[in-house]
Amino acid sequence: xxxxxxxxxxxxxxxxxxxxxxxxxxxxxxxxxxxxxxxxxxxxxxxxxxxxxxxxxxxxxxxxxxxxxxxxxxxxxxxxxxxxxxxxxxxxxxxxxxxxxxxxxxxxxxxxxxxxxxxxxxxxxxxxxxxxxxxxxxxxxxxxxxxxxxxxxxxxxxxxxxxxxxxxxxxxxxxxxxxxxxxxxxxxxxxxxxxxxxxxxxxxxxxx
Numbered sequence: 001x002x003x004x005x006x007x008x009x010x011x012x013x014x015x016x017x018x019x020x021x022x023x024x025x026x027x028x029x030x031x032x033x034x035x036x037x038x039x040x041x042x043x044x045x046x047x048x049x050x051x052x053x054x055x056x057x058x059x060x061x062x063x064x065x066x067x068x069x070x071x072x073x074x075x076x077x078x079x080x081x082x083x084x085x086x087x088x089x090x091x092x093x094x095x096x097x098x099x100x101x102x103x104x105x106x107x108x109x110x111x112x113x114x115x116x117x118x119x120x121x122x123x124x125x126x127x128x129x130x131x132x133x134x135x136x137x138x139x140x141x142x143x144x145x146x147x148x149x150x151x152x153x154x155x156x157x158x159x160x161x162x163x164x165x166x167x168x169x170x171x172x173x174x175x176x177x178x179x180x181x182x183x184x185x186x187x188x189x190x191x192x193x194x195x196x197x198x199x200x201x202x203x204x205x206x207x208x
Contacts, residue, residue, distance in 0.1 A: 001166045003141035005064045011071070015056035015099040018109045018128070019048025042152055043125050046108035049101060056099070061133060061145050063162060067169035068092070072162060077127040078147025080115040080162065083171065094194035101128055113194050117175075120154045120187035141166040148176075154185045 021044040060081070063070045071082040076099070083093045096113025104110040106121065109128035118124040126149055136144040148159030157178040162171060179185050195201065 001141060002066060004143040004164045004166055006062065006135055006137075006143040006145065008059065008061050010057045011060045012055050012057050013099050014053050014097070015058075016053050016101060017050040017056075018046050018101055019050070021046045021107075040107060040125060040153070043107050047103060049103065049109070053098070053100075058099075061135075063143055063145060063164040063171075065164050065166055065168075068164070068171065070162065070164065070171055072133075072145055072147065074133040074147055075130045076111070077124070077129060078117065078131045078133065078160060079127070080171075082114065085169075087169070092195075094196050096194075115173075115194070116192040117160050117189075118192060119158050119177075119189045120151060120156065120185075122188070123192075125151065125153065136161075138163075154187055155179070155181045156185055156187060158189070 023044055058073055059075050061072045061074060063072070067086055069082075069084040069086060070080060073079055073081045080093065082091060082095045084090075085092045093115055094113045096111065099111055101109035101111050105123040105125075105127050107125045107128075110116075110123045111128065116123070116127055118127065131147050131149045133145060133147045136146060138144065142163055142165040144161050144163040146159050146161045148157065150157045157180065159176040161174045161176070163174070164171060173191070175189060177187075177189070
């Protein structure tokens with residue numbers, strides 16, 4: 001049984017840049033945004049995009065075993081950017097070869113493809129921003145990449161862990177939420193995977 005490999009490297013991806021973030025936070029109390037008020041304080045909002053594409057270097061963290069190979073981008077919210085099936089030689093989530101944001105996210109920029117993880121509401125504030133990450137090795141040869149942040153809107157620390165085991169053709173995804181406040185907080189947490197449509201595609205969910 002070969003242990004799971006984990007490593008970091010820079011990858012170059014064609015990228016459309018965004019404009020500067022507004023230094024004055026917007027108070028959008030009347031902007032209903034999927035059940036929330038739309039207020040984003042203390043964040044700023046980005047509302048301009050570049051039409052010019054450049055080749056940009058991004059920090060990537062890879063997980064690989066005998067069956068699958070996964071690329072995580074901590075500088076883009078800790079999303080799974082690519083997941084490759086080594087047996088069938090194909091991507092099993094949609095791999096967008098260009099990073100081209102649209103003004104869809106809570107703070108503006110959002111990109112399609114891969115698997116996006118969202119909190120405390122909608123397409124989360126940091127979906128197009130760097131997050132922290134750390135690596136965890138396990139005695140059975142598995143490896144976990146943890147990505148996370150402490151978000152200032154609700155004061156919650158949220159982490160997402162990606163675990164690859166030596167003998168499984170599956171990526172395990174777990175989440176941890178810590179509330180260091182003196183009072184309870186409410187929030188949404190959801191994942192947004194992209195797959196290529198077609199015949200024979202099935203989705204499964206499990207109630208926890």
